[in-house]
Amino acid sequence: MNDNQISISANKLTKRFGDFIATNEITFDVKQGEIFGFLGANGAGKTTAMRMLCGLSKPSSGEAIVAGFDVYKQTEEIKKNIGYMSQKFSLYEDLTILENIRFFGGIYGLSNIQLKEKSENLIADLGLGDQIKKLVGELPLGWKQKLSFSVAILHNPKIVFLDEPTGGVDPVTRRQFWDLIYAAADSGMTIFVTTHYMDEAEYCNRISIMVDGKIEALDSPANLKKQYKAASMDDVFYQLARGAKRGE
Amino acid sequence: MEEWRKVPLETTRQKDLNKMDKGMGVACRDLTKTYNKDSVLAVDAVSFSVEKKELFGLIGPDGAGKTSIFRMLTTLLLPDSGNATVDDLDIVTDYKTIRSKVGYMPGKFSLYQDLTVEENLQFFATLFNTTITENYDLIKDIYVQIEPFKTRRAGKLSGGMKQKLALCCALIHKPTVLFLDEPTTGVDVVSRKEFWEMLKKLKDQGITILVSTPYMDEATLCDRIALIQSGKIMSIDTPQNIINAFPQNLYAIKSTDIYQLLKDVRMSEDVYSCFAFGEYLHLTFKNEVSESENKLENFLIEKNHKELEIKLIKPTIEDCFIRLSS
Numbered sequence: 001m002n003d004n005q006i007s008i009s010a011n012k013l014t015k016r017f018g019d020f021i022a023t024n025e026i027t028f029d030v031k032q033g034e035i036f037g038f039l040g041a042n043g044a045g046k047t048t049a050m051r052m053l054c055g056l057s058k059p060s061s062g063e064a065i066v067a068g069f070d071v072y073k074q075t076e077e078i079k080k081n082i083g084y085m086s087q088k089f090s091l092y093e094d095l096t097i098l099e100n101i102r103f104f105g106g107i108y109g110l111s112n113i114q115l116k117e118k119s120e121n122l123i124a125d126l127g128l129g130d131q132i133k134k135l136v137g138e139l140p141l142g143w144k145q146k147l148s149f150s151v152a153i154l155h156n157p158k159i160v161f162l163d164e165p166t167g168g169v170d171p172v173t174r175r176q177f178w179d180l181i182y183a184a185a186d187s188g189m190t191i192f193v194t195t196h197y198m199d200e201a202e203y204c205n206r207i208s209i210m211v212d213g214k215i216e217a218l219d220s221p222a223n224l225k226k227q228y229k230a231a232s233m234d235d236v237f238y239q240l241a242r243g244a245k246r247g248e
Numbered sequence: 249m250e251e252w253r254k255v256p257l258e259t260t261r262q263k264d265l266n267k268m269d270k271g272m273g274v275a276c277r278d279l280t281k282t283y284n285k286d287s288v289l290a291v292d293a294v295s296f297s298v299e300k301k302e303l304f305g306l307i308g309p310d311g312a313g314k315t316s317i318f319r320m321l322t323t324l325l326l327p328d329s330g331n332a333t334v335d336d337l338d339i340v341t342d343y344k345t346i347r348s349k350v351g352y353m354p355g356k357f358s359l360y361q362d363l364t365v366e367e368n369l370q371f372f373a374t375l376f377n378t379t380i381t382e383n384y385d386l387i388k389d390i391y392v393q394i395e396p397f398k399t400r401r402a403g404k405l406s407g408g409m410k411q412k413l414a415l416c417c418a419l420i421h422k423p424t425v426l427f428l429d430e431p432t433t434g435v436d437v438v439s440r441k442e443f444w445e446m447l448k449k450l451k452d453q454g455i456t457i458l459v460s461t462p463y464m465d466e467a468t469l470c471d472r473i474a475l476i477q478s479g480k481i482m483s484i485d486t487p488q489n490i491i492n493a494f495p496q497n498l499y500a501i502k503s504t505d506i507y508q509l510l511k512d513v514r515m516s517e518d519v520y521s522c523f524a525f526g527e528y529l530h531l532t533f534k535n536e537v538s539e540s541e542n543k544l545e546n547f548l549i550e551k552n553h554k555e556l557e558i559k560l561i562k563p564t565i566e567d568c569f570i571r572l573s574s
Contacts, residue, residue, distance in 0.1 A: 041436040042407050141310045167434060168462050170309030170477060171570050175523045182507040196436060197463075199566075202526035203506075221527060232526070234437060234465075241438045246406075 001205060005032035007159055007190040008053060012062035013071075015048050022048040024213035025062060032158070035181065035191040037201050040210030041241040046194055047163070049210070053192070054161055055079050067158040080108070083152035086163035090148045093137030097128060100136055101151060108155035122150045142173030149180055153189065160184065162193040166200065178203055198234040209237060211244050268333050273425050273456030274298040274321060276332035281316045281325065290316045292479035293330065298458055298472075303451045305470035306460040307565070313479040314460040315355060318429045321458070322352045335424055348376065351423035353414050355430040355460075361403030365394055365413055368402050369420060376421030386453065387416045390446055408439040415446065426450065428459040432466065444469045464566035475569050482572040487565055494563040494571065496520070497536055500528035503553035512551050516544055523570065530567060 008030040015023040023045040030036045040046045051057040053066050055075030064071040067081040091100045101119040110118065123129055126146055136144060145165055153160050162181075166174045178200070185191050193204065201207050201221060208218040217224055217240055221233055230236045269275045274297065281291040291313040298304040306314050319325035321332055323343035332339045334346050359368045369391075373380050384391075394412050397405065402413060411431060418426060428447075432440045444466065451457055459470070467473045467487050474484045483490055503509045510529055513522045518540045522531040533540040541558065548556055563571075 041438055042434075164434075168310035170312075170573065171464060171566050172523075172574050173309075175570075178524055179510075182510070186507060196434065198437065199526040203524060237437050238441065241436060244438065 001031055001033040001185070002188070003031055006030070006065075007032045007034070008036075008064070008066050008192065010049075010053070010062070010064040013049065013052060013059055013064050014061045015045075015052060015057065016060040021213050023052070026210070026213075026215045028208055028215060028218055030159075030190055030192060032190055033185055033188045034206065035185050035193065035204045037204035037207035038192060038194045038210070039201060039207055039237065040194075041244045041246075043246045044210040044241075044244065045213040046210055050161060050163060050192075050194070054082060054084060080155075081158050083155070083157040083160035084163075085145075085148050085152040085160070085165055087145075087165060087167040088163075090144055091136045091151060094135060096133050096135055097123070097139075097147060098132045100147070101154065104151045105154050110155060118154055122154070126150060140173075142169045142177070145169055146173070146177055146180060149177065153184060157189070159190040159192060162191065164194055164196065166195065166197065174200075198232065198237060201233045201237075207233075209240050211240055212246050216240050268331055269297045270336060271300070272297045272333070272336070273300045273302060274304075274332070274334050274458055276317075276321070276330065278330035279317065279320060279327050279332050280329045281313075281320060282328055290479055291320070291327075294476075294479070294481055295330075296474050296481060296484050298456060300456050301451065301454050303447060303457045303459070303469075303471045305467055305473040306458065306476055307462075307464060307467045307473050307569070308460070308476035309462050311478070312476045314476060315429055316479075318352070318354075318427050318458075318460065322350060322427055323347055348421070349424050351418035351421070351426045353418045353426075353428045353431055355433065357410050357414060359402045359410075359414055359417060362401055364399050364401055365405070366398040368413060369416055372417040373420045378421050380420065383420055383422045386422055386450075387419050389449060390419075391416050407435060408442075411435065411439070411443065412446075419450070423455065425456040425458070428457065430460050430462065432461055432463065440466070464564065464569055467565040473565070475565075475572060477569075477573045483568070490565065490568050491563055494568055496532040498561055498563045498567060499531050499533075499541070499558055500525070500561045501531060501556070501558040502528045503548070503556045505553065508551075509548070509553060512548060512553070513544070516547055518543055521571075521574070525567075530561070 006029050011027050012025040013023060014025050026049060038046055052059050052071055053064060055071060055078035059071060066078050069077040095103065098119060101122060102115060105115045105118060123132055149165060166177055181191055195201065206220050208215045224236050228236045228239050230239065268277060277295045278293045279291055280293050282289050294317060308314055320327050321334055321339060323339050323346050326340065334350060337346050339346060363371065369380055390412050394409050397409065405413065432443055447457060470487065472486050475482045510524060513519055513529060513531060518533050520532045520534045522529055545556065545558060
């Protein structure tokens, strides 16, 4: 982690839908190479905040700089410099592994030579050598998610946004997935991740917890546990989110 | 033709059924289901029994076969082979009776999105020849939480409220057995806690409950659990007995650089398994001798790990699951 380099910086970032304030003046910095856990109850405003940071939704007020670009004016540059994956948006199930890699690599503007080299490395790293001609739809969920992550960072983005990447995945594959995350962070990539698994919150360098549109807590897991006199992150989350008014 | 093949099918079936455990809420033996012309084995000879008034959990990841088991037990899907009974009724021949007696909450929200909360509940009550008032006692605790929104369309409810309404609809005809397929998936910690408290209350009212979940931490809230992966049951017992059966000493370890620690511990030749677990790594040794711990500690100090902490711990269900599946 590079303490001096700020990767994401949000200042009073707000999104209103009519009278409803989905994301309410959130302020935080994420350092380069940091694994930042973005937690909150259902409906707390996480997805809205993430969409603004990815350049997909224009904020109502406040500021944010992502990978050095402004979320109001430079949304195209932001999209080129980030990776994104979620449990829902994954790869094309009716394309093969190799076709998916070529497709997404092509979209991100990788040259043929880069594509060839990247896909060879990726397939070797994931141990998918004998399966490259398989349709993605035939892979088990855990494999899909690992492949989907690798494809999301194919273009070497500065930041990768992960929206509940491990939902429903078995415990062994979930951990292999985190091995990939650790390795990416180790290489200097910033990881911005949401999860419902509280043990995964512990893998993050720092986490924020959103309640009803606001960030109510932000610190390292160890400090948060100390601050809330809690034995586990589960406990911290429960104490904070219990008072939430909003559903989903 | 061989002699046994001449026995009429129905008789064979009856014989097999006679072998089933009697007096159970749910019983299945060698239940098997394949898809895509036998190419996908979704449920592989699964056998287990759920006692009456028991809260039984099927614990496993996506693709383990949980939903296929639920669909067979609720008579929505025919097994390829094997038998199962619900309240001693055969899932193949007595499907009509079973359907009138059980409650089923599928993993995917399946109520009418364009009917209101109250209309949905009324609809399901009518289907089962009953009224909301007749069994109101059973759903009261849950329904009062969504009653303020009873004129709202189901499609406009929050996730937590949808889940409560679905549970009310599954309960409105006072079922003897309740099937809940991943009721807490994608739901935050607070709503999950509330939901399990509701299940405890229903169990106290004498309902048999079969519930599935991918969250291992919810396993301890069940009377008994089956750990399931790739269509096969790996273990069935009380959560405590499954934990007690963990065959090795389990250690938790941490230092200031947890990722480097993971890489270094895995390099040590004395370590049998090591994986991340919350703020610690969990590990087991190949040889359960006291030197192993000291040897590893020295090895890691040499590797410059700071604030090293290692301690013997009790396994969780997730540790047991990982152990059984790898």
